Amino acid sequence: xxxxxxxxxxxxxxxxxxxxxxxxxxxxxxxxxxxxxxxxxxxxxxxxxxxxxxxxxxxxxxxxxxxxxxxxxxxxxxxxxxxxxxxxxxxxxxxxxxxxxxxxxxxxxxxxxxxxxxxxxxxxxxxxxxxxxxxxxxxxxxxxxxxxxxxxxxxxxxxxxxxxxxxxxxxxxxxxxxxxxxxxxxxxxxxxxxxxxxxxxxxxxxxxxxxxxxxxxxxxxxxxxxxxxxxxxxxxxxxxxxxxxxxxxxxxxxxxxxxxxxxxxxxxxxxxxxxxxxxxxxxxxxxx
Numbered sequence: 001x002x003x004x005x006x007x008x009x010x011x012x013x014x015x016x017x018x019x020x021x022x023x024x025x026x027x028x029x030x031x032x033x034x035x036x037x038x039x040x041x042x043x044x045x046x047x048x049x050x051x052x053x054x055x056x057x058x059x060x061x062x063x064x065x066x067x068x069x070x071x072x073x074x075x076x077x078x079x080x081x082x083x084x085x086x087x088x089x090x091x092x093x094x095x096x097x098x099x100x101x102x103x104x105x106x107x108x109x110x111x112x113x114x115x116x117x118x119x120x121x122x123x124x125x126x127x128x129x130x131x132x133x134x135x136x137x138x139x140x141x142x143x144x145x146x147x148x149x150x151x152x153x154x155x156x157x158x159x160x161x162x163x164x165x166x167x168x169x170x171x172x173x174x175x176x177x178x179x180x181x182x183x184x185x186x187x188x189x190x191x192x193x194x195x196x197x198x199x200x201x202x203x204x205x206x207x208x209x210x211x212x213x214x215x216x217x218x219x220x221x222x223x224x225x226x227x228x229x230x231x232x233x234x235x236x237x238x239x240x241x242x243x244x245x246x247x248x249x250x251x252x253x254x255x256x257x258x259x260x261x262x263x264x265x266x267x268x269x270x271x272x273x274x275x276x277x278x279x280x281x282x283x284x285x286x287x288x
Contacts, residue, residue, distance in 0.1 A: 024061035089116035110140035138188035138202035139215035145182040146212035199225040
């Protein structure tokens with residue numbers, strides 16, 4: 001690897017250590033997170049500041065700059081995910097005779113951004129771009145379960161309002177318990193509630209910091225969905241998740257450490273706090 005390529009990789013590594021748009025980080029902390037020498041970090045930050053990729057504030061702290069915003073506006077994330085996943089999903093459908101969906105969360109709805117049908121599938125009504133109420137699909141529940149507690153509370157309030165207007169009350173306590181279980185086991189299973197005779201398994205697609213930004217699901221005939229079949233589908237979906245993440249979010253050779261589950265969930269709050277449930281209903285949520 002020549003010096004120029006090495007510098008580019010290091011610069012990208014520095015940009016990836018920022019975890020939110022308003023986070024200010026000192027040069028020494030950036031160096032620590034990126035696992036790079038301080039001198040190299042300082043030189044790269046100066047260059048990144050000159051091109052607007054980072055801004056330098058008081059006391060020498062940095063945050064992401066406007067250049068990142070302008071570049072991100074030119075990225076079609078859904079198309080990137082769809083192209084990266086299509087062959088993998090199609091291969092799964094052919095190999096195991098299941099239908100597969102890829103979706104992302106948009107408020108209280110989940111948008112389908114990729115699909116692949118089983119060779120003998122009778123129901124082919126789900127189109128790319130379709131939107132569904134998030135908690136009605138297992139891939140939507142997987143994404144809801146990964147949210148911080150206060151965001152879950154906000155979404156549930158919106159769902160409750162929508163359900164009331166549609167004269168279909170939302171069973172909030174049941175949903176909260178299900179989200180808690182999904183967060184613990186990191187996958188969701190649905191059996192015949194969405195489509196009679198069909199069941200689904202869903203897993204999150206995570207970035208290098210462990211945050212779920214999309215979800216994958218596989219649907220099979222309900223009679224086939226034994227515990228062993230569920231585990232097989234879960235493992236297959238996780239293999240696709242791993243391949244997909246490596247394709248669209250390759251980790252730098254300078255920083256291969258992925259944030260473990262315990263650190264990912266730290267500070268997100270207990271799902272129970274967003275449930276507003278009576279004490280008698282919180283026992284089922286003790287797994288978090």
